[in-house]
Amino acid sequence: MKIIKPRRLAPGCTVGIVAPSSAPAEPDAVRFAADIVRSFGMHARIAAHAFDRSGYLAGSDADRAADVNDMFADPSIDAIFCLRGGYGASRLLPLLDYDAIAANPKPLIGYSDITALHLAIHARTGLVTFHGPIAAQQFSPYTLSEFKRVLFGSDSSGEAEWPARIAAPPPFKGREGQVEKANRVVMLAPGKACGRLLGGNLSLLAHLCGTPHLPDFTDTLLFLEDVGEAHYAIDRYLTQLWLAGILQKVRGVAFGKFTDPAAASWLHNRSLEDVLGERCRALGIPAVMGLMIGHIDDQATVPLGCMAELDADAGTLTLLEAAVGR
Numbered sequence: 001m002k003i004i005k006p007r008r009l010a011p012g013c014t015v016g017i018v019a020p021s022s023a024p025a026e027p028d029a030v031r032f033a034a035d036i037v038r039s040f041g042m043h044a045r046i047a048a049h050a051f052d053r054s055g056y057l058a059g060s061d062a063d064r065a066a067d068v069n070d071m072f073a074d075p076s077i078d079a080i081f082c083l084r085g086g087y088g089a090s091r092l093l094p095l096l097d098y099d100a101i102a103a104n105p106k107p108l109i110g111y112s113d114i115t116a117l118h119l120a121i122h123a124r125t126g127l128v129t130f131h132g133p134i135a136a137q138q139f140s141p142y143t144l145s146e147f148k149r150v151l152f153g154s155d156s157s158g159e160a161e162w163p164a165r166i167a168a169p170p171p172f173k174g175r176e177g178q179v180e181k182a183n184r185v186v187m188l189a190p191g192k193a194c195g196r197l198l199g200g201n202l203s204l205l206a207h208l209c210g211t212p213h214l215p216d217f218t219d220t221l222l223f224l225e226d227v228g229e230a231h232y233a234i235d236r237y238l239t240q241l242w243l244a245g246i247l248q249k250v251r252g253v254a255f256g257k258f259t260d261p262a263a264a265s266w267l268h269n270r271s272l273e274d275v276l277g278e279r280c281r282a283l284g285i286p287a288v289m290g291l292m293i294g295h296i297d298d299q300a301t302v303p304l305g306c307m308a309e310l311d312a313d314a315g316t317l318t319l320l321e322a323a324v325g326r
Contacts, residue, residue: 001126001216003196003305006079006105008153008324011041013078016071017135018047019058021113022086024136027051033083033135045077057088064088065095068117072101079151081135082110082117090116090204093213098124107151107324110134112227112295115200118304119208122198123215128323131200131223131293132301142170142298150301150323163309163320167256167291167300183298184290185315188277191286192311193252194320198304199223206237209244217249221310223302223317225256225294234258235275242279252286252310254317256293256300286312 009015015037017030024030030051034044047067052059071080093116102125108117109130118129130151133143146166149155169183198215199205202224208214226234241247255276273289280287288310292300303323310317 004102004105004125004127005323005325006107006128008326009040009042009079009107009151012043014043014045014076015079015081016045016047016074016077017050017081017083018064018067018071019050019052019083020064020068020092020117021058021082021088022056022084023053023058024084029136030083033081036135036137036139037081047071050083056086058083061088061091061095065092068092069097069100072104072106073097075104077106079107079109082108082114083136084134085110085112085114087113089113090207090213092117093120093211096120101125101127109151109301111299112201113204115204116208116213118200119198119205119215120213122304123213126305128303128305130301130303130323133299140297140299142292146292146300150303150319153322153324160322162322163318165316166308166319167254167293167302167317169290169292170298183292186273186289187312187315188255188273188287188289189280189285190313191252192309192313193221193286194307194309195219195221195251196305197221197223197302197308200225200304202226202234202237203229206240209240209246217246220250221252221254221308222247222250223254223256223291223293225258227259227295228262229258230262231270231272231275233262234272235270238275238279247279247283250285252312253280254291254293254310255287255289256291257296259295286310288312288315291317
């Protein structure tokens with residue numbers, strides 16, 4: 001499949017704000033998201049149905065899909081920023097206009113439930129999309145730097161250069177009696193591998209197994225994260241990927257963060273390190289855990305479809321090419 005790269009973001013761009021999944025708790029989150037876009041020196045365009053609510057969804061499937069399709073088709077929109085995740089993006093997949101999306105490539109940004117859009121759009125079009133922050137969140141300095149380096153092609157130091165590490169832990173100044181604890185990258189299975197980055201939220205990827213909306217994972221680097229899942233549930237999702245033959249196709253696995261696990265003690269009688277490493281060690285593919293990908297304040301922006309290298313021994317994920325064109 002031919003890989004399509006969108007143009008880079010820059011001040012003055014117009015960014016569309018869509019709500020493909022759940023509605024925010026309060027309508028002001030939509031206005032807040034528009035202000036976040038404006039803080040980058042860009043113009044915000046709120047989708048027609050972004051304020052809608054239908055139970056746990058941000059409006060009807062038809063209206064949410066229409067907002068995504070309209071933003072891709074509109075030549076005045078330079079990028080599409082998802083308001084939040086939650087649930088509901090997978091309900092839109094049969095309703096998306098993939099021909100129009102391929103004909104009008106632009107960055108699509110979001111994570112969590114937005115994984116469904118990332119995977120389906122990549123499968124049908126080859127467009128590089130971005131597992132990164134949602135519009136309705138504050139950007140930590142780390143999140144901002146990673147976001148601008150990948151999507152703007154620059155950061156505070158100037159023009160971004162590739163190859164470069166992504167999703168590395170933020171700097172930690174150790175001293176006697178104190179070393180990094182919260183953001184440690186752990187080698188699960190040794191080795192080094194290169195491939196195109198594909199993945200996102202583990203439960204969403206497993207949810208799409210058996211549907212026509214998954215891309216081909218042959219010779220890719222798989223990245224995964226999740227939130228609120230017990231260890232046995234993470235094991236179940238990974239087992240599903242193994243039974244579906246997906247894990248056997250990939251060259252390596254880069255696990256991000258698995259945050260806020262269910263609290264019951266009996267659900268954790270296996271360590272997360274053991275759960276995540278089991279399949280990778282059996283398959284003989286390199287794997288690490290603990291990269292800055294997931295439901296966390298300091299969050300990396302990961303481009304789906306770009307070439308990268310995973311060095312499990314060094315604990316690094318390196319993006320080998322720019323994710324955006326000029």
